[in-house]
Amino acid sequence: MDPGNRQNVQPLEPSKLSIKSRPLYQPSLEELVDVLEEGLRANFVEVTIGITDCPNFNEQPYNFHREGLCGNPIVFDIGDPAYLLPSAQRDKFYDVKSLLRHLNYNTTDCLVIGAGAGPWPRTGCNCELIMKMHLSPRQEVENATRYAFVGKTPNEECVLHQVPVNEDETTFALLGNLYVCEGRPGQVIGVRAKKRTGNLDFIACMQKALGSRYKDKLVGMGGTFVMRNGMIKQHVMRDFSKTPLNSEAELNNWLRFYEMETPLTAVGTFVSAETDLDLRVQHFHSASDENKLGGHYHIDTTPDTIEYEGYFNVATIIHRVDQPANKLQFGKD
Ligand SMILES: [Zn+2]
Numbered sequence: 136m137d138p139g140n141r142q143n144v145q146p147l148e149p150s151k152l153s154i155k156s157r158p159l160y161q162p163s164l165e166e167l168v169d170v171l172e173e174g175l176r177a178n179f180v181e182v183t184i185g186i187t188d189c190p191n192f193n194e195q196p197y198n199f200h201r202e203g204l205c206g207n208p209i210v211f212d213i214g215d216p217a218y219l220l221p222s223a224q225r226d227k228f229y230d231v232k233s234l235l236r237h238l239n240y241n242t243t244d245c246l247v248i249g250a251g252a253g254p255w256p257r258t259g260c261n262c263e264l265i266m267k268m269h270l271s272p273r274q275e276v277e278n279a280t281r282y283a284f285v286g287k288t289p290n291e292e293c294v295l296h297q298v299p300v301n302e303d304e305t306t307f308a309l310l311g312n313l314y315v316c317e318g319r320p321g322q323v324i325g326v327r328a329k330k331r332t333g334n335l336d337f338i339a340c341m342q343k344a345l346g347s348r349y350k351d352k353l354v355g356m357g358g359t360f361v362m363r364n365g366m367i368k369q370h371v372m373r374d375f376s377k378t379p380l381n382s383e384a385e386l387n388n389w390l391r392f393y394e395m396e397t398p399l400t401a402v403g404t405f406v407s408a409e410t411d412l413d414l415r416v417q418h419f420h421s422a423s424d425e426n427k428l429g430g431h432y433h434i435d436t437t438p439d440t441i442e443y444e445g446y447f448n449v450a451t452i453i454h455r456v457d458q459p460a461n462k463l464q465f466g467k468d
Contacts, residue, residue, distance in 0.1 A: 140259030146230035146306050149237035155455040160352035174344025178333030187325035196400040200269035200277035201246040201318025204448045210355040210404045212414050213456040214310035217463040221379035232305035245270050246318030248402040250420035251311030253282040261374045263430050264307050265422045276303045281422040283429030285373045285391045295427040312404045312418035314357025326445040331438035338417045345407035354407040355453050360445030362397045365437035369395050369430030383465045395428045412455040
């Protein structure tokens with residue numbers, strides 16, 4: 136946080152943004168269990184997957200201010216890494232509350248979780264967004280959102296900022312991959328995986344399984360997972376680069392990579408394919424209130440000991456908001 140550097144930038148008006156809404160193919164949870172299990176078993180020694188009731192997501196380590204992942208589930212792919220690269224486009228500033236109102240998704244309680252870039256005009260500095268919030272039908276916010284920053288100390292330790300629970304802060308910058316539902320209890324897919332022997336991360340093995348099974352259909356999922364008993368490679372964006380980032384190497388040099396301690400709790404989305412909507416196929420950010428860490432999930436670095444526990448639901452619609460005219464050539468991982 137750099138509150139002295141706050142900027143008076145207003146979120147883009149949803150009615151002025153391009154929004155492409157597309158129904159998603161919704162396999163049954165039974166079928167998805169089979170598909171995802173195959174991907175997980177190719178990558179992990181111990182896998183337990185099935186249909187299960189949501190744990191109470193009101194409680195730690197989730198802290199969603201809603202009980203479940205069910206009720207009218209949708210996914211958003213908003214903005215794009217193309218608005219970050221090669222240089223940050225400072226007008227790309229969004230408000231999820233006004234987007235949901237614009238889409239008439241505001242008459243019910245809703246849970247918003249996901250990954251994106253934090254609202255630099257409010258924080259005064261670019262950061263990672265770990266969005267978790269409950270919006271009531273009266274548009275009141277219960278916030279559990281976290282921002283992860285690269286600390287301005289010599290060794291650049293990660294700094295986690297906790298948005299106060301009653302703060303009406305629903306904005307973010309540049310890009311976001313969000314899962315929205317009514318936050319009701321219900322049945323979802325529960326996954327436990329241990330001892331990674333494949334090269335894919337926890338989400339990639341499931342995302343690729345969706346991609347190879349549903350070749351001509353688009354499937355979208357969202358949810359959360361907890362990582363325990365290991366270390367996790369995550370990145371945090373530094374403040375905006377003063378020079379353009381023109382290659383993967385320049386991007387990776389600008390990002391600050393960390394090996395973070397667990398437990399970490401992640402939120403985000405994954406879809407079966409990029410399609411003509413130029414979707415980001417997976418995007419999860421995680422944080423730990425205990426260790427005051429957070430960032431963009433890449434993979435565990437302790438495959439022998441790592442344990443994942445995840446809960447996911449399948450969405451009915453995807454809204455692609457503000458898709459750029461030109462497809463980005465690098466930087467979508
Ligand atoms: Zn990210």
